[in-house]
Amino acid sequence: MHLRIIIFFAWAFQGFSLLGQEKTVAERLGYPADTKLLIIHADDLGVAHSENRASIYALEKSPVNSASIMVPCPWFPEIVAYATENPEMDLGLHLTLTSEWKYYKWGPVTSKDSVSSLIGEDGYFYPLVPDFVAHAKPEEVALELRNQIKKAYASGIDVTHLDAHMGAAASTPEHIATYMRLGKEFGLPVLLDSRIHAVDDVKIKSLLDESTVVMDYIHSILPTDFEKGSTQYYTQLLRTLKPGITCLLIHLAYDDDEMQGIAVDHPEWGAAWRQADLDFFTSKECVQLLKENDIVLVTWREIRDKITRVK
C-alpha cells in the first residue's frame, strides 16, 4: 500500500483531522457519539486481602469491569496470581506514592537510597499527598513509578492503563508530565480529565496528541455523599449520567476485621464505606439502572487497544 494511503488510513481509524480531535472517544471506540460510556473502576487492589477478595468477586459477578493495582502493597502477589490466571480481566496500575493508613504501611519498590525523597524517617512513603509534594524529587518520582510498572510487567500482568493513587502521581504539572510520559513509554492510557487541556505547562502540552484519551467525567463518592447514603448517590449518578465517557472510581472491600484495622481511625474510605460500594455494585438494582439508562460499559483495554496503541 502506498505510503500516503497508509497515513490516510491511520488518521481515519483514529478519527482525527488536521483540525484536532473532532470525534469523541465514543466514536473513536466505534459507538455513536452520544453513547453514555462508563468504566466502573475498582481502586486499591493489592492493598489488603479484604480488598482483593471483594474486588475479584465484583469483577467476576457484577458490572464492575476494571480495576487498578497498587504494586508496592503487601498483598500485590495475590493479585498477580489472579491477574496471570485471568488475563482477560481489565487490570491497570494504581501508581502509588503514599502510604496513608495509621498502622499498616508500605514503601517504594525501588531501593530506598535511590528514592530517599519519597520516604519519611520511618522508611515508608509519606502518608498524605502534601507531604509527598513537599519532599519528592521529580527524577525519583519517575524512577519509582517506572519501577512499579516494570515490576508489574515482570510479574506477568497485562497492564491495561495507569492511574494515580490519591492523585499523588498527578499532583503537580511536573509529576503529571512524568505520568503522561510513562503512559507513552509503555503504550498505556492514563486517567486524565479534560482539565488537562487547561494546564499551562509546555511539557504537558507537548504530550497531548491524538493518542491521548481524556475522560469527559470522573466521579467518586465523597464523604458528604456517603453520609447521605451510597445507594442514593450511585442511583442518582447512573440516572443522570451524561453522554460521553465517564470513569467511576470505587473502592471495594468487606467490612471485616482486617479492613477495619487498616482504616481504624478513618471512616472516610473506610471498611463500611467499601462494603457499601461492594453492596451497591453487586446488587440487582445496579444492573437494572445500567440497563434502564442505556449505559454502555467500556474497558481500559478497549481504549488501550483501539486508541492508545493505534498508530
Place this chain on the structure above:
Amino acid sequence: MHLRIIIFFAWAFQGFSLLGQEKTVAERLGYPADTKLLIIHADDLGVAHSENRASIYALEKSPVNSASIMVPCPWFPEIVAYATENPEMDLGLHLTLTSEWKYYKWGPVTSKDSVSSLIGEDGYFYPLVPDFVAHAKPEEVALELRNQIKKAYASGIDVTHLDAHMGAAASTPEHIATYMRLGKEFGLPVLLDSRIHAVDDVKIKSLLDESTVVMDYIHSILPTDFEKGSTQYYTQLLRTLKPGITCLLIHLAYDDDEMQGIAVDHPEWGAAWRQADLDFFTSKECVQLLKENDIVLVTWREIRDKITRVK
C-alpha cells in the same frame, strides 16, 4: 519461628542439660534451683492484624507473658503503638530474614541495594531458610539485623530480647555469632539453648560469658503434635515440665479471613493452628495447669535486667 524448623533450633526441642554454668538461670534470677520457670512466648507480632489482635488479647488476658515483633512486616506500626502505650509488656524482636507466605510479602528495612544478597528477584526476602542461607552475605545479614533493632528503638519500643524468625538468624555458625554479637551490642538476651556450648566455632566461644543466658528447653508444637490436638500436646507439656528455664514458642491469631488468606496453602502454622494456640492459652485449663504443676512464669525483661545487663 515456623515452617521449616532448621539446623540450630531443630535440636532444641529435645532439651539439653547445662554444662559450664555454676548457678542455674533460676538461681541467678533469685528462685530456688529446681524451680520450673516458663516463658510463654508469642511469635510473629507485626505479621498481620489478626496476629496482633490475638497476641495483644492473650498478653492482657492470659498467662502468655512475652512476645516478639517482626520489624519488616506491614503491621509493625500497630505493634509500635501498642508497645509504646504499654511499656510494661515484655516485647522483643523476632529478627526476620524470610518472607514465607505465598501471596503476602515483605522485604528488608535496609535499602535493597545494600542487602541485595537477602532478596530474591521479586524484591522480597527469600521464602525459606535454605534459600536465605544459600545467598546471604554475612555482612548484609549483620547490617539488616542491626537496622531492624535500630528501627525498633527509634520507634520507641523498650526491646527486651532477640530471637530468630524461622531460625534464619541462627541458621549457621556465622549468623549465630552475628546474632549473639547484636545481643551484646544492645545489651539484650538472645534466645539460645545449651547446644550453643557444643558449637565448635571460635567466634561463638568468644561470645559466651557470664551474661549469656541459655534456655534449658525450647518447645514449640510440631505438625505431628497439632494433628493429635493442640490441647493434648500443651497439657502433656505443662504436666511434665522439668525444673530449669523453658521457653515455649507459640503463634497466636484468629482463624479469620486475613489469616486464612496469609496461610492459604499452608495448614501447618496456619490460621486454625494459631486459633488453637490462642484457645488453649486463653483457657481456664491452662491457668489451672500452670498452678497445679507449680510453674513460675518469668519474662525476658527479668532476664535482661537481672542477668544480661548486670556487670
